[in-house]
Amino acid sequence: MISKEAIKRGYNRGKYVVGAHTPPAYAATLAQTGTEPGLQRDPVRVSAELVEALRGVSDDVLTATADVVAWTRDWWAGSMMTETAGKPATPHAAIVRVSTVEQVQAVMRIANAAAMPVTVSAGRSNVTGAALPVRGGIVLDVCELNRLVGVDRESQIVEVEAGMFGDVFEQTIQGEYGLTMGHWPSSFGISTVGGWVACRGAGQLSTRYGKIEDMVFGMDVVLADGSLITVGGYSRAALGSDLQQVFIGSEGTLGVIVRVRFKLHRLPDYGRAIAYGFKTFAIGLEACREIMQRGANPAALRLYDELESGVQFNRPDLNVLLVADEGARQIVDAVMAISEGVCEEMGEKLDGAAVFERWLDTRYLTGKSAEGFKRSPGFVADTLEMSGRWSDLPEIYAEVVNAINAVPGTLAGSAHQSHAYVDGACLYFSLRGEVEVEMRAKWYRQAWDAANAVLIKYNAALSHHHGVGLLRAPYMEASLGSGFQVLRAIKRTLDPQNILNPGKLGLSDELFYDQGKR
């Protein structure tokens, strides 16, 4: 019912590009293309000879600066700040477009032989700079690698190529098979299924259907040397470490995901929603914890702090909680009975139908973190989603909001709880600042440094679903501690020349190329 509704109402009121990258709003305001890179270091140029070789094995190769700027633009605030200041993030690269697995393999063989960096690019809806070719080289665009391979109806498993966009994917499995994956990120129309896996994403109904790492049954990956491997493929297994999980969330640094097999669910017709208000965010969190720990898992369990409750539901006096579920009637009714029982003990009943309708109507509009604030040239808005234990979350909420608000130039920090588990939850913070245009990057980094210092202190996960990219790279070693060396070792083994998306996940951007060996 909530899943059906997403397709029925459409993404961003239909204002987006279907089946290809949708540019962020600021792109329409740019008068001209700069050529000096804002975020590239010593970019590797692709020689004319190599371009010819790539043309021979792909559908298209684009090298004109204006094309490269347009085809590497993403949704990260960092890219926006540099490009609107006259320096596009990554103007030097060759965009190589492919539509078959064999082409991906052929491109990787050529790149591997030349020790040429390759950055996989899909919907480019990431908000971390993850798909920016910071060392130049090849940008491998997989958006045309987008066929639905087939469905095993009995096992409810779909096989799909990585570049299919989320709206097309769900429309197809709902319309043709009466199934849903239940993965509903706020970017579902502008992101691809491969991008979901590569970033370890989460959808709005994750409390019932799980996060993307719970949904992948198996997948095929092309490695740095062009070889094709298959990982996963079992309901559960005891075959040593789970190799599939190594590639989920690897952000294009370990291989190119080319085909994914996902678990599906029957498309529900039944759903219900309730809403309650709480005096403090901490009490609201307590209610969420109780609901989860009493065994209920409503598809959406979302608690908004006062600032966001004011903007979203016109209730700045309360912390509004929406509990919504879909599925078999008996299960949904039981989940709602448990949830209602908890909320009655701690909160004030609100008009559930009105809160639910407002959420359904606005949840897929882009630019929500800026809502309620006046935009100006010096205005920057961004979001920070993390996860922590229930026992730490009230302090984390208060300390992160205080830390953001203490940075000069901040307009406001706020948060909602967006994904809940038995042991903890994801808090999704919004940060907005307004400073002199040339001070935006400084304000931005100070705000992120301040918030991450709190998260590292509590040993919380710095990201719950947006991933690392360039944005969180500086904090990765401090966050993962002694485990970080394992990530480095895996990277060295799978990609000894460091050609796959160098400089991301906090890993080195040093190339074999730099050592004068080519």
Ligand SMILES: Cc1cc2nc3c(=O)[nH]c(=O)nc-3n(C[C@H](O)[C@H](O)[C@H](O)COP(=O)(O)OP(=O)(O)OC[C@H]3O[C@@H](n4cnc5c(N)ncnc54)[C@H](O)[C@@H]3O)c2cc1C
């Ligand atoms: C308005 C908005 C709302 C958002 N809401 C959510 C949300 O609710 N939940 C959520 O999880 N995220 C959300 N995001 C973030 C973003 O949409 C996700 O990270 C998404 O999964 C990225 O997919 P993409 O196809 O756009 O990938 P890209 O941005 O093109 O790439 C992201 C990273 O994945 C790598 N990659 C992409 N495809 C492959 C592949 N086939 N093989 C190997 N590596 C690959 C790239 O190299 C890059 O490192 C939101 C973003 C926006 C702009």
